[in-house]
Amino acid sequence: MAQTIAEEKCSALVIGGSAGSLDVLLEIFPDLKSNLSFPIILVTHRKSGNDSLLTDLLKSRTHLIVNEAEEKQPILRGNVYITPGDYHLLIEEDITISLDYSEKVNYSRPSIDVTFQSAAEVFKDELVCILLSGSNADGVEGLKIVEKWGGRVIIQNPDTAIMPYMPQQALNEIKTALVLNSFEMAAFINKLNN
Amino acid sequence: MISEAIDNEQIDALLSDVLEVHGYDFLEYSHASIKRRITRLYTLDNFVSFAEFRYAVKSDKQYFKRFLEEITVNVTEMFRDPGFYRSLRHDVLPVLGTYPFIRIWVAGCSTGEEAYSLAILLKELNLLQKSLIYATDINPSVLEKAKKGMFPLNYLKGYSENYLASDGTKDFSSYYTANYSLAKFDESLSSKMIFSTHNLVSDHSFNEFQLILCRNVLIYFDKELQHKVFQLFDNSLEKLGYLALGSKESLDFWPKAKEYKRVKLEKIWRKL
Numbered sequence: 001m002a003q004t005i006a007e008e009k010c011s012a013l014v015i016g017g018s019a020g021s022l023d024v025l026l027e028i029f030p031d032l033k034s035n036l037s038f039p040i041i042l043v044t045h046r047k048s049g050n051d052s053l054l055t056d057l058l059k060s061r062t063h064l065i066v067n068e069a070e071e072k073q074p075i076l077r078g079n080v081y082i083t084p085g086d087y088h089l090l091i092e093e094d095i096t097i098s099l100d101y102s103e104k105v106n107y108s109r110p111s112i113d114v115t116f117q118s119a120a121e122v123f124k125d126e127l128v129c130i131l132l133s134g135s136n137a138d139g140v141e142g143l144k145i146v147e148k149w150g151g152r153v154i155i156q157n158p159d160t161a162i163m164p165y166m167p168q169q170a171l172n173e174i175k176t177a178l179v180l181n182s183f184e185m186a187a188f189i190n191k192l193n194n
Numbered sequence: 195m196i197s198e199a200i201d202n203e204q205i206d207a208l209l210s211d212v213l214e215v216h217g218y219d220f221l222e223y224s225h226a227s228i229k230r231r232i233t234r235l236y237t238l239d240n241f242v243s244f245a246e247f248r249y250a251v252k253s254d255k256q257y258f259k260r261f262l263e264e265i266t267v268n269v270t271e272m273f274r275d276p277g278f279y280r281s282l283r284h285d286v287l288p289v290l291g292t293y294p295f296i297r298i299w300v301a302g303c304s305t306g307e308e309a310y311s312l313a314i315l316l317k318e319l320n321l322l323q324k325s326l327i328y329a330t331d332i333n334p335s336v337l338e339k340a341k342k343g344m345f346p347l348n349y350l351k352g353y354s355e356n357y358l359a360s361d362g363t364k365d366f367s368s369y370y371t372a373n374y375s376l377a378k379f380d381e382s383l384s385s386k387m388i389f390s391t392h393n394l395v396s397d398h399s400f401n402e403f404q405l406i407l408c409r410n411v412l413i414y415f416d417k418e419l420q421h422k423v424f425q426l427f428d429n430s431l432e433k434l435g436y437l438a439l440g441s442k443e444s445l446d447f448w449p450k451a452k453e454y455k456r457v458k459l460e461k462i463w464r465k466l
Contacts, residue, residue, distance in 0.1 A: 071413045071442050072224075072420075084442060087413075090226035093202075098226045099442050101410045102267040118226055121199060 018134025116142025306340025
């Protein structure tokens with residue numbers, strides 16, 4: 001299953017996570033190839049004002065270019081874009097970033113649902129989304145849209161997630177999802193290279 | 195928030211109607227955001243078809259009022275980004291205080307939280323009596339709320355924390371009186387405000403200011419429209435005046451940006 005999935009084209013990878021996802025990210029990023037042929041967009045719940053912390057942590061652990069996402073910024077391959085605290089991140093048809101300070105969704109801003117949905121409408125079946133550990137259901141509705149547009153859905157194994165609720169909710173809804181443990185994710189992402 | 199996808203042609207048709215019938219131009223708004231706002235409203239109001247929705251927007255005046263209110267983002271806070279207000283307090287307003295009269299424009303003021311924050315700063319620096327704050331928005335109904343100066347009481351704890359983090363020195367609760375679920379801000383603050391509709395897309399400069407605040411408005415505009423609005427601000431700003439933007443907005447890619455100098459690390463630029 002993983003093999004056939006990895007053979008399809010990937011134009012963008014979006015990773016969403018909440019409580020308990022930082023450890024997973026710190027496990028994945030050091031093992032990623034530096035020449036990835038697609039961008040990675042990261043949406044995690046955190047308090048605003050702590051923006052640079054995650055950026056700094058990731059920068060010191062990867063050869064990919066790590067950006068704190070800016071509005072109108074072009075989304076480029078081999079780059080990581082971190083959604084700033086207190087903004088939703090949307091993707092424009094011309095593959096640039098729009099930030100949005102509208103109402104919270106699932107009590108969250110950024111909301112994982114918002115970015116998953118927006119990415120699905122732009123990248124369609126060339127999108128891969130990963131949902132990690134977390135203790136609310138943000139991301140699940142967005143993954144349904146990703147699935148509908150033909151994108152691929154990967155969910156962290158709830159049995160090994162620090163907070164199993166979020167991945168479990170997603171798993172209940174997304175029947176085509178591939179379930180991976182955190183230690184399997186870096187290899188999977190590297191294989192998405194076109 | 196999830197719904198049947200509306201396609202781009204439908205969005206364009208709707209926005210063309212809005213321009214043609216009502217005179218509001220949203221065609222240069224950044225597409226992903228406006229599409230999301232429209233999809234959200236369409237779902238929220240349970241229209242049976244997009245054609246029904248389009249018809250209501252086009253021909254029902256009352257519904258268009260709602261459309262305008264919901265399509266624009268009216269989320270705001272008092273003393274949002276305390277570091278920004280700290281910089282206003284310590285770096286910008288003391289300079290403006292040397293002028294005999296201070297004119298400030300809060301563009302896209304929404305329900306007024308920023309205008310009231312600014313008035314509090316001016317009051318604490320003893321500058322309010324010689325200041326005038328012009329607070330404008332595209333949307334008449336949010337201005338009605340802004341005029342009243344009443345904000346939901348349950349937000350005040352957060353605002354008070356922001357205020358303290360921005361080097362506020364007073365007891366924040368001395369600026370308002372609690373009335374059931376609302377906090378009514380002191381009328382001495384709003385007495386120095388002028389509220390008026392103004393559309394950044396189509397309206398012209400109407401005065402010269404020493405400080406223009408326009409925060410988290412330009413993120414909804416596409417690049418060309420952003421540049422037009424920067425030109426409008428440039429026409430409305432005195433020499434050595436200040437322009438303040440939202441924490442993720444920047445003047446950097448505007449061709450005339452070199453005629454402006456950034457104030458420290460905040461998103462504040464001074465016209466040279």
